[in-house]
Amino acid sequence: MSFRLPFLRKREKEFQESGKLKNIPSHVAIIMDGNGRWAKRRGFPRVAGHKEGMEATQRAVRAATKYHVDTLTLFAFSTENWKRPTSEVDFLMRLPKEYLHIYLPELMEKNVRIDTIGDLAHLPKHTREAVKNAKEQSKDNDGMLLNFAINYGSRLEIVRAVKQLIKDYKDNQIAIKIDDLDEETFSKYLYTNGLSDPDLLIRTSGEQRLSNFLLWQCAYSEFYFTDVLWPDFTEEVFYEALLDYQKRKRRYGGI
Ligand code: IPE
Numbered sequence: 564m565s566f567r568l569p570f571l572r573k574r575e576k577e578f579q580e581s582g583k584l585k586n587i588p589s590h591v592a593i594i595m596d597g598n599g600r601w602a603k604r605r606g607f608p609r610v611a612g613h614k615e616g617m618e619a620t621q622r623a624v625r626a627a628t629k630y631h632v633d634t635l636t637l638f639a640f641s642t643e644n645w646k647r648p649t650s651e652v653d654f655l656m657r658l659p660k661e662y663l664h665i666y667l668p669e670l671m672e673k674n675v676r677i678d679t680i681g682d683l684a685h686l687p688k689h690t691r692e693a694v695k696n697a698k699e700q701s702k703d704n705d706g707m708l709l710n711f712a713i714n715y716g717s718r719l720e721i722v723r724a725v726k727q728l729i730k731d732y733k734d735n736q737i738a739i740k741i742d743d744l745d746e747e748t749f750s751k752y753l754y755t756n757g758l759s760d761p762d763l764l765i766r767t768s769g770e771q772r773l774s775n776f777l778l779w780q781c782a783y784s785e786f787y788f789t790d791v792l793w794p795d796f797t798e799e800v801f802y803e804a805l806l807d808y809q810k811r812k813r814r815y816g817g818i
């Protein structure tokens with residue numbers, strides 16, 4: 564097939580010169596949205612979209628490693644997603660195991676470390692064990708950190724942090740006075756303790772909202788919204804987001 568759109572040719576050229584992207588975000592977070600709509604448009608059941616989304620996830624991981632992102636955080640399942648029909652939830656809960664079964668060897672080869680944020684304790688045992696095993700196997704890898712948000716909700720994360728902080732205070736586990744409590748200390752109680760804040764947040768499917776994702780951590784993140792549905796996500800979409808990021812002027816309230 565020799566027919567190519569000029570746009571694609573131009574992009575391809577930029578791909579080849581991609582070493583010239585000056586400003587690579589250290590931490591990219593993605594709200595992987597639009598699986599259901601992708602399936603519906605094809606007359607498939609919603610879960611077919613989730614299955615296809617798994618491949619898109621790996622394309623995102625490959626792109627992020629290729630451009631030397633340090634941390635990639637992927638929103639896989641929210642604390643609100645339990646509202647969905649049981650059959651869909653069950654399917655989603657089987658995906659981490661399936662994904663890791665297929666792709667863990669490639670992740671290991673790419674020196675990727677796997678971690679999670681969210682409440683894993685309330686996941687089915689088979690999901691928990693697959694994730695635990697992947698974390699264990701990859702714990703010494705020092706390449707990109709691939710961080711899955713599973714059963715994650717930012718408000719729950721903040722409430723959980725407050726509870727733990729109060730407990731530690733009462734038990735004299737934390738050596739500060741209440742008046743001295745600052746953002747740095749507080750953020751240590753979040754699931755994201757030790758991680759930098761996302762520099763770039765991508766959401767697919769055309770929705771422009773956070774849906775309870777990383778509310779605290781995205782205070783100064785750059786947002787990139789695309790209409791592409793998650794199963795259609797490619798390296799090129801990732802690259803578009805990186806290109807757009809090059810134009811951003813981050814001021815953090817300064818001038
Ligand atoms: C994202 O796709 C996957 C999860 C939320 C688990 P959706 O399932 O939300 O797809 P849409 O938004 O209904 O199209």
Ligand code: IPE
Nearest residue numbers: 594595596638639640641774
């Ligand atoms: C956010 O997408 C959660 C994930 C991508 C895992 P949703 O599809 O659940 O968000 P809403 O309901 O459209 O806000």
Ligand code: MG
Nearest residue numbers: 596597598599
């Ligand atoms: Mg959705």
